[in-house]
Amino acid sequence: MGLRKPALDRWALATLVTAVLVAGPLLGLPLSFVVGAGHSFTQFSGFLPDAVSNTVFLLAGVGAGTLALGTGLALLVSFCDFPGRAWIEWALVLPLAVPGYVFTLFALGTLPAGGAAIRSPVGAIAIFTLVLYPYVYLLGRAAFLSQSRALLEAARGLGMSSRRAVLQVAVPLARPALLGGAALGLMEALADFGTVNLLGVHTFTDAIYRVWFIAFDRQAAMQLAALLVTVTLTLLVLERAVRGRARYHQLAARGEAIAAVRLHGVAALAAAAGPLALVGIVVVAPLAQLSVWAVRSIGDGLLAPEFALAARNSLLLALMSVVLVGGVAVLLAYGLRSSRTRVAAAAVRVATIGYGVPGSVVAVAVMVPLGWLDHRIDDASGALLGVDPGLILTGTVIGLFVAYVVRFLALAFQAVETSLLRIPGDLDEAARGLGADRLDVLARVHVPLMGAGLATAALLVFTEVMKELPATLLLRPLGGDTLAIAVWQATSESLFQTAALPALLIVLVGLLPVGLMIRLSGRRRAPVPAPEVPEPQPLAATI
């Protein structure tokens, strides 16, 4: 009978091992319901109702908010031309550099009555929407710009107004990208700890933090974490299901690029002013306020003494994570492409579940197996060598890196995979036919064509590690405070001026990669050259 593809080849095995290492700790979390159940009183059920209702409300609000704002802005810059569009197009990406808790610091410090108005779930939704919409915006814009003008013209020819053509043809075609962007934003919101903690909104992440640190109930923390992993998994499955149907996306990416409609008068003014006001509120105003506070804090000697150390720690962690996480992401994406087995596909899905999982959960999850390993290593080393190395995994920065890989792999992987997917398979075959082995294909075809994807992956990981708070908070070795931790600590004590300088640095460092991305992406992509004739006619008629 027919020999199927082997279920497991080398690449599939590589992705499988990665998946087990990366996602194993997370998938082990549900064991906390079984192992040691009834062994001690747990506060799990006490924290659960609040966490569930607040988290669900938050997700719904942030999903709707980012989709509306991100899609609207992407449509505006893709289909309309107005004075300053070239700048505004990129200015709209800048909020990517402002972490939620930094914006929260700004809002709490400037709003009247200590920001009482935003210390609510609705306030959290507003803040998340403002800082997370760029995910939807960026992916949506890229999708719109890759669409073929012919499709919109066909719709116009069938009697649709240009507005209806955009809404009924362009938007549905971009749906995978838009929903993908929203999913990324939601995962960020789910993972956030700083914003909700500072605003006093009791979501899952906040509950986990409180039962772990305040109630010292490890089991309840793990159980809450396990539930949150489930929510993430659901979201991820949804996102994948949407992307599975993204193939019509490719079909749309042929022919001439869409042409923007020139706006005039009030419309043009509004089109420019709206986005500028948004960026003003989310980026410029916080930067200005933080600068004022920072200068004042230096003058008044309010700066924390560990500031320089925290800055150095942040930078080193971020750079090393880029290499590490990027490397694993390339391995996974390439494994998936080369193997094409179900095992590899499943392994990749499993390996990338870490993103929506809050840093605190990741930390809780990796701490258990790493701690176990640590003690084994310590014992073995003590017995065999007579040396006592201490806790070399959980006691050092290694544990933190493991957590970062678990947490940010999906982010890097998505960027890498998207660019890899855009490389047609027959390029691989053409290269193989010309005598290139798999490594050659990677080095000579894929890497050059993936340049933008790799840069994006690096940018995203770098920024995220700079901003990351809860996992770093839990897993940092002694003396390992980062800028993010400094901001959170000072803000929670209402020391806004002390928090300002590290916050400013986080935003500025975050702006650098955003700027780099803007430069790398250049202006618009050149339209894909149209094939001479459409597809060959099916020949069914000849038989």
Added chain:
Amino acid sequence: MSEVRLDSVSKLFGSTRAVVDVSLQVESGALMAVLGPSGCGKTTLLRLIAGFERPDAGAIAVGGVEMARPGTFVPPDKRRIGMVFQDYALFPHLTVESNVSFGLARREREEREALTRRTLELVALQHRADRYPHELSGGERQRVALARALAPEPAVVLLDEPFSNLDATLRAGLRREVELILRDAGATAILVTHDQEEALSLADRLAVMRQGRIVQTGPPEAVYGRPASRWAAQFVGEVNVLAGVAHGRDVETELGVFDLPAPATGSVHVAVRPEQLELRSDEHGNAEVVEREFRGHDVLYRLRHEGGRMLLVQLPSLELHEVGARVFVRPASSAVAPVVD
């Protein structure tokens, strides 16, 4: 010596039998066309030869070296094949020159440069060496794809529907051009196509494929003139299938007597090509013109014979018959009609 040899090769995808027990030989320097309708397995056949698919049974040899048989599999990069893809698959990030020299990475620099230059000259694209694929016309892209495949001097060049992405007006010219380039290079080539005209005009030999099997091989004129089956006759060109009674070297049908290419006796069916019939105006003729397709140098008539059946007749466009006219149709002088199933 045969450059490509397939022995009883089969390939299944799940339960779909894409290629079934195919044996095929392509001689050195020959241009073989594999002709078949979409989905007949011809592209799979090409991919098996290239090494992008593994056969489930049978053996494949390229350039005298065994490439695949159960237990042995040489990966595509070690096969010395050159492939021209349907959409060319040019590397978008490389110039024309770098595309062409892609397969020469392991050669000495001087050799690489010389081969690249020579191949670019062969396809007359020296002046485009620094361009990127998206800056080229469709015809130029195709020549780059061909040059890229030829540059490493492969044992065989495989072309997968190489003209299907091109304009009809470009197609005929490029077909000739590609044939000349391949012959200039002395390449052995296998071309897969669903276009009968392309296959007939381009190839030295034809392999007609249907539902995963090769149903006939031979020079184009033999496949056209002596189809092995009614299906092959109908697929390779237009045909009338007539019933008749064979008496050794000829066969008697309702239209008259045809020569048989091979002796036969008894009641048979024969395949009569439209150009094997002729007609003249005759008010009391045996047929009526139903449709006339004017094709410039010739005309294709669709007639209703008095027996009720439809007939196709192709004539030079010297004299035209109107639709509705009565005509007398009969075999052209020394018309030949092979027996089919």
